[in-house]
Amino acid sequence: MLNSQEAVLLPDSPRLTTNNFDLLRLLFAGTVCLVHAYQLSEYQPLAWIDSVLSTRVAVEAFFVVSGFLIFMSYERSSSNTTYASKRIRRIYPAYFVAVMLCAVGLLGVSSNSVTDYFTVSWVGYVVANLSFLNFFQHTLPGVFETNPVNTVNGALWTLKIEVMFYLSVPLFVMLFRRFGTLAVLAIAYVGSISYVVLFAWLAEKTGDSVYLRLGRQLPGQLSFFCAGAFFYYQLKFFERWAGYFLAGAILVLIFDSYWLFPLFEPFALATVVIFFALFFYLGNFGKYGDFSYGIYILHFPVLQVFVHYGWLADDPWLYLAAGALTTLVMAVAMWHLVEKRFLLRSSHYVSASRSPVEKGGDPK
Known part of the structure; x- marks a missing residue:
């Protein structure tokens, strides 16, 4: 994709192939799972999770990692077609399966009959979610109506981004x-911050949380x-x-706890994430696959089913452990039965599974 003169300018470091990105993504996904376990159930013994961990920070950290790795993946791609193929193969097969598992499998959870379930509303859910437009239809007919939250899969909103x-x-x-690079990233970064500040001001001005x-x-x-991309190009x-x-x-x-630093907070978070990703290597966590996406x-939806049936409601800690373990088992199955089968041979995870240290595979 680049000529030889441009390619020389790209970063090259052993840390690009020996790093903790796999571990961090697993931790971020686990954080989101644990916090949602409380938020979806509202079991008060688990309330401390919501005060200690943050889904917002975990998702933002995910975006930082994506900024670093996706630009690296693009720069290593031979063409736009190759790049697009890698991205589709990595994200869409498992996403498709997850959406359809809910759309079809949650019939057993619905309070509606079969004929009242497979309606125009059901089609709307499938079409909206398969096209990443989850905000158009985030519920299924009669599903999770008695739960504190009736959204089928509220985690999918980040996928469109x-x-x-x-x-x-x-x-x-x-x-x-x-x-x-620096000029473009700086403009995009400041523009993004300005957008956030504007809408925060509008929310305060109008009192409307939308x-x-x-x-x-x-x-x-x-x-x-953009902050993640900065650290890749300025490695x-x-x-x-x-x-x-x-x-x-x-x-x-x-100091952000005392004064709002909207201009610097994303860059500061990115610094911490990329630092721990690149330094103090803790081992090849991609050896057995990437379960974080699953x-x-x-x-x-796994946690929603537990809440719907009241499974282990009298023991919130056991509910938390069982929900997390069920999710992990399903994620491992998703990896081996779906995700891995669509990866190119150049994928990081294909080479990582053969060697403790990945050697030259695509990073994501």
């Missing part, structure tokens, strides 16, 4: 070549993606000054 990020990468790289929800959509999350500089970057980021995040797209 992820897909938009994928689509934006070729445009970003084209602009990088024309105007410079503006806060809109602020979480694109381009509100773009700052995290050598970051490696040289990593300690200073980390110290500054920690200060920003600490955990993320499956945990919500």
Whole structure:
């Protein structure tokens, strides 16, 4: 995709092949699962989870990792077609299965009859969700009506943003070549922050929380993606000054508890995430596969089913353990039966499964 003169400018480091990205994604997905276990059940013994862990931070960290790895994947692709193929193979097969498992499998949970279940509303759910437009239809007929939350799979809202990020990468790289990487990333970053601040102001001004929800959509999350991209393209500089970057980021995040630093918070979070991804290697967590995606797209309906039937409601801790374990088992099955079968041979996970240290495979 690049000529030889441009390719020389791309970062090259052993940390691009020996890192903790797989572990971090697993931790982020697990965080979202644990927090949702409380939020969906409202079992008070689990309330501490919601005060200690944050789905918002976990999702933002996911976007940081995507910014780093997706730009690297694009730069290593031989063409736009190859890049698109890798992205579709990685994200859509499992996504399709997750949507259809809910659409068909949750008939048994619905309070409606078969004829009242497979209606226009059901078709609307399938079409909206398979096209990543989850906000158009997030419920199924008669499903989870008595649950505190009746959304079938509330975790899927981030996937449309992820897909938009994928689509934006070729445009970003084209602009990088024309105007410079730092200039383009800075403009996109500040524009994203400005969008978030504007909608936060509108929410406060009007008292309408819909503006806060809109602020979480694109381009509100773009700052995290751009911050991740910055650390990929400026990897050598970051490696040289990593300690200073980390110290500054920690200060920003600490003082953010007292003063709002919207301009610096995404970059500070990205600094911490990328630092722990690249330094202090903890082992090949991709050796047996990437279960983080399966955990993320499956945990919500799994937990909803537990809540619907009241399984282990008298023992919230056992409910938490059983829900998490069920999700993990399903994620492992999703990996081996669906996800792995669509990957190219150049995939990181194909090579990682053969060796403790991945050697040259595509990062995502």
